[in-house]
Amino acid sequence: MNISDILERQTEQSGETPCVFINNEMWTRNDLNRKVWQAASIIYAHGVRPGDVVAQSFISLSNQLVAMLATARLGATVFSLAPHTPEIRQRELLNTLQAKFLATDLTDHHCADITTILVKSEENSDSRPFMNNDPSIRANNPNAPWIIVTGSGSTGKRKLLPITHEQQWNRLQAGLEWLPYSKNDTLHSLVHLDYYFAKQRYLEAILKGAAIELVNSRTSPLHASVLYGTVFHVEQFLMALPQSVKGHMEHLTALMIGGSPVSPALRERIRERLCSKLYILYGTNECHTTCRTSLNEVYGIPGNVGRPHQGFTLQIVDNNDEPQPADKAGHIRIRSSATIDGYLHDEEATARAFRNGWFYPGDLGRMTPDGQLIHLGRSDDMMIMNGINIYPAEIEQIIASHPDVHDAVALPLKHAVHQDIPVCAIVLKKNSAITERKLLDFTRERLGPHAPHRIFILDSIPRNEQGKPVRIELQKLIAARQPYASGTTNMSTETGSHNIGIPKGRQLQKLLTCSFIMPQNPDMVTLDLWLNKVLDNDLKEHDDRRFPGANSAPPETRQWLWRCLQLSRLLLQAGRAAVFDPPGIIACTQKNITSRKWNAVVSIPLIDDFPNAMYDVALKTSFSLAGWAAVHEPEGDNLNHFFDTIQQRVIEPLSKVLPVGKSTFPVLQTAYGMGIPFRHLGGGVFQLGWGANARRMDRSTTEIDSAMGAKLSQSKVLTTRLLQSAGLPAPQHAVVPTHEKALLAAKKIGWPVVVKPADRDRGEGVSVDITNNDALKKAFNLARNLSPSKQVIVERQVPGICHRLFIANGKLLYAVKRLPLSVTGNGSMTVAELISAEWNAQQSKPPWKRTEIRPLDQMALDSIAEAGLRPDSVPENGRLVPLRKIESTQWGGVDEEVMDRIHPENLRIAIEAASLFGLHVAGLDIITSDIAKPWYQNGAIINEVNFAPLFGGGEISRQHIPVFLRDFMKGSGRIPVDVFSGGTSALNASLQQWEALRKKGVQAYLTNAEKTFSPSGKPLIMPFKSTYLRVRALALSAKVEAIVIALQSDEFLDSGLPLEFVETVTIFDEPLISFSNPGKQVSPERLKSLQILLKNWRTTDHINP
Incomplete structure (x- = not known):
């Protein structure tokens, strides 16, 4: 058996059918076979015989294909040597393989002690006498491998994989059963022919009777109906496509991807922007492609790589090689006649990977009950934190499912106590401004203690041509992104010297004395699990630290005190106290040597006009809670106790002495990050900056806002009158004190109407889609009961959705479409299950970080029914299921950015309205069916002019705070x-x-x-x-x-x-x-x-x- 015989057989069956497309040229099977015979004659004439290793280095893909098949026909061994391989590496490989020949199309490519053979298929012609086919030069049953493939090893040592003709034949025969295309297709590999899997794909296509297309990396395939590539190549395609292009390759019979994990998010992008006929392949060079997804399952379970092919046995086993049941994670092992016998010149690696007839690829996975393989990453990438096995692929699949994440790789940071700390490097999608904190919350809700502890947002993730991450480069990038330890300490080794500094000056410090009882053998790991649930903190701040005056305290005491101080900062932040600098330990002394009581002097950021008692409350509560949390797991009722304690002891008292609005905290947090100093003046009013460069804010309002404009805007009635007087589109409404007058107003205005209190905000008491008297009466009673003045507005309902335009300094800062509170379908869960899952996820968060989601209530049932759904309906993936009819501050909602879609006329009326009211900052609510169309075309109105609009409450809003501050402030706000x-x-x-x-x-x-x-x-x-x-x-x-x-x-x-x-x-x-x-x-x-x-x-x- 000789692997090149597949070409001979195809020539006999269909010699004149197309076989190879090369740019504008086409070779039939006869053409290719003739060129292979001619090249074989050339190579043979240079002394190549069965068993010789022929290194191959080509620029032309067609020359490379011909030389590869010609070498195999002679019974010699192919070894691809890419032209860009460094010279030292070339010599090392050639010496290891004892290669004596180099086939190439480069006239100046020579290696010492190597015979160079020039092979150019376009120059092979029947006119050269020594090129006549000589069947005797063909090796019938070669003993030598037909190819030696290089592979990487976890130790850094390269592996050499010899694949025999018989093993290759078995691989090709297996492909006839599972390849998702026919003999009428043309295949192109995006992976270069230097790599084995490209050779494999082309040989499979030839045996199947299909054609192949060879093009260089700068040319797009013209004839291909089947593409094979890796994540790297597909991402290149996607990046080159304009954002508006959808279904760019829908004409393809199949798009096959292998070589590295394909995230759920990438699968969805491929379906939307390239083609729906996606097949994920799983396999290795050692044992061939073992699994392939089917079209109806590829978009299902994250990490799914399909089912094993016929002739391939795949098992999941534990560390003792015992087979595992379905859904139990373990090591993958594979057995088939396509598997190589071992590695060349590496007995140790062979013994490790080939045992008792099985090949162990070093991958982790689990089998679903119906036989699909879920790939969980490499076993040598598996992390162990506090004795818990954490699979990188599990993290990658979850984080990649987030709509803002483009690419992700999970990996460990080594820790002396916790072993492997899981972190994740990600690349965001274009224009995304989501934060690390938001992504951490997303993963923790879904992975719990298996979630990453840090997320590093990078511009790109280094990958090789197979799409696999280059982990050494990635570690360097992450190391460069790791900030130096914050706080007051410049750390060195435990036994070295210590340069103890002073807080770096971003916030002034207040010194406090406190005392605490040191627990016996406290469980720091459990306490860290609690802290990770609620702290926006770098992990390194939990490490052992040394502080001035505290060196005599045992490391465990310093660690405990540090964690308690971090918790105290969190408690203050939960109450919207602007304490951002990390706390410091100035001194820590034991009352006496037999006592567990310690006295400490600590530093916490100073807030002017803030009672000392609240600092004390935060410190005492943190010591008490830490002692309790260290012996309780962060779950169930324990979470409720933890959060309730914080709410009752800190947040509620704090709200009475520091009335900081929701907008103030994110503005100050951003100012802190920008190096803008701030100072509390009292009553929740803050000065940003100093002297002549200072500005003042309360929530989102500034000292420039007109007090008269604020008064006018706080009345819906006065707002409407002023807008109408200024020639701006305003609501048509009537203010009524009784239900009878409300009915008259509704009939005059025309159904449907909106009913709301005349003097409430936050969307409280608002009813929409009122179309009859019964509904009107119910809505009127609701609004009147909530109105302090007992006055109700009946308003003509304008078709459309509320759009918030945030105007600052006469310019648009951002704009969003305000969609109602919703859950998002995933194609597998019912509406009731989606709501329950989101409710449970929110309950694990602190109350001050939760959304307004709640279990199914009547308002949700009404909204779901109006959307044509039931609680047991299964909405398709990505569909928003509304749980309220409108968005409101009371119930929350979903914001969709529309800044780039606003019609200039709609922007004009928003800016005019803000100016009319004399507001430097204003939230203009425009009701419109399409913000891209001018208001006068679709009857849009300015529904409200909001003084002190919520700023920084949502992710879209928060990302625009730096822009606002750069425009509002004079530089950093500081003076010399x-x-x-x-x-x-x-x-x-x-x-x-x-x-x-x-x-x-x-x-x-x-x-x-x-x-x-x-x-x-x-x-x-x-x-x-x-x-x-x-x-x-x-x-x-x-x-x-x-x-x-x-x-x-x-x-x-x-x-x-x-x-x-x-x-x-x-x-x-x-x-x-x-x-x-x-x-x-x-x-x-x-x-x-x-x-x-x-x-x-x-x-x-x-x-x-």
Whole structure:
């Protein structure tokens, strides 16, 4: 048996049928066979005999195909050597294989001690006398392998796979049963012919009687009706397609993908944008393609790679090689006559992978009860965290199912305590702005403790041509994205030195004393599971840390305290307290050596006008909850207890003393990330920035918003009148006190109508689609009961959906279509099951992070019925199932971004309305059936003008906060601040700097603890003798463009720093006066501590002798 005989047989049966398409040329089977015989004669003439290894390196694919079959015909062994292979690597491979010949079409390609054979199929002609077919040169039953394939190994050592003619023949015969195309098709491999599976696919097609098409990477196939490729190639196709193109390759008979996992999201994109006839292949070079999906199952279970072919036995076994039942994960093993016997020159790898007649590919999987293989990734990629097996493929399949994720690879970060910490590298789809936090929540809802602990958003994931991730490169990318440890500590090794810093100045710090009881043998792992449910935290912040003054405490005590402080920060954030810098441990001491009680000094970000008692409550609650959580699993009733405790002890009391609106927290969080300082002025009002560059906000409102416009917009009646007076499209309505008048109004306006309270917001009490008196009466009673004034609006219902246009500074910031609260179909679950699943997922979240989803109620049943569905209906994949008739703040909803679709006329009326009311920030609600059409064509109206619209409540809204702040603020909001520390020299230098700024026309102020001077040179009288308080006061004044500080005492060691950032710090080595003991000099120790504090404060510094 000789593998090239497949061509001889096809020639005898259908010699003149098309066999190979090459650009504009076509070869019949006779043509190809003749060229193979001619090339075989050339190669034979150069001394090649059965058993010789012939390395092959070609530019032309047609030359490569001919040389490959010719070499096999002679009984010699093919070994592909890509032209771009480094020279050192070439020599190493050729020496290992003892190759004596190199077949090539490159005239200048030579290797030392290797005979070069030039093979060019286009130059082979019958006119050359030595090219006559000589059947005697054909090897009948070659003993040598027909090809040696290179493969990668987990140890980094390359494997060499010898495939015999018989094994290859068995592979080709198997393909006749499962290949999803016919002899009338033409196949093209997107994988280069240098790779074995491309050779395999072409040989299968020839045996099947189909044609093949060879084109280079810069040319698209013209004749192919079947494509084979990897994820890498398909992604290249998709990226090249315009976004609007759908079904680009629907003409294909089949699109086969193998070589690497194909995520559910990619399968869906292929179905939508390329073609629906998708087949996923699973196999290895060692044992051939073993499984293939069917068309009716390929879009089903994530990770599904189909069923084993006839002649292939596949089992899932445990670590002891015991077969596992359906749905139990384990190691994949395969047995067939197509499997190679072992690796060349590698007995160790052979013994590991080939055992008792089985091949172990090193893959993990499970079988479904109906016989489908679910691929779970590589066993050498499997992660073990805290003794739990975590499969990368399981993470990848879930994260890739998210609509914003384009590509994903899961991998471990090594940890001294927890072993493998699962993380995931992802690439987002174009224009997506989803956050790591949102994606982590998505995976944790579906995977629980198996979810990744970090998600790294990359521009691309490095993959080889087979589509497999290049993990070494990926690890480097992730390492580069790992931020340095935040907080106050610059870590080194446990036994090394430690540079203890001061908080980096993004938030001012408040020092607090606390005490806690150290539990005996606390379960840190269980506590971490709790923290991961509620903390937006980097994992490294849970690692063992060392802090100034705390080095004597055992590592376990420091770890415990650190986790409790992280929890306290979470508790404050849950109550919308803007504490973003991580807490720090300043000191930690034991009461006595036999006591489990510890005293600590800690730092937490400072919030002005915030009661100290709330800091204490957060700390005490965190110690109490941590002790409880460490001995309770984060599930079921335990979750409810944990969340209820936080709600009752922290969030509710905090809301009474810090009335921060929902919009304020995300705005401050974004400002923090942008390096914009902020300060609470009281009553939930914050100043962003300092002095002349400062701005002030309360929720989404700014100091520029008109108070009169705010008053007008808060009345639906006044809003409508003003819009109508200005010639803008407004609602047609009537305000009525009784049901009888409501009926008259409805008849006059015309059914259907909308009924709502005249003086409520958030969509409370709003009823739509009112078409008769019975429904009107019910809606009226609901609205009247909710109205403080007992006045009800009856309004003509405009067809369409509410669109929110967020206007800021006379420009559109973003726009969304506000769809009602919904669940999304997946094609397999009923509506009731979808709602139940989403409800259960939300219950595992803290209440302050949940959506408004709830179990089926009457309003949901009505909305579902109106959509033509029932609770037991199974909506198709991707279909939104509404649970309310309209979106409202009360019930929530689904936002769809429409910023790029707004008709200019609709944008004009929105901006006009915001200006009419004098609002710098406004939420304009336009009811329209199509926002892309002008309002006057479809009867759209401005339904509401919202003062202080919710900002940052949804993902689309949050992603536009940085744009808003860049437009709203003057740069970072900071003004230049120069600090001079020392005695007389520092005072003189500060005077010089102040004078220099004044000469430039800068409104600069000079201050020390005693005096403050304005730009005019006159003293500015203040009622306190404190540099800290004077600087804080200047930062509140809109007149101040720069501050120069002469620091002549150690005040800041006790008061803390007055500002988060300064421009420069200049330190003079001179004695300082003690702030607490005027007349005494500061001790050398305190002086050194102050200098360290100042150095860590500055942006740039100058140290003068």
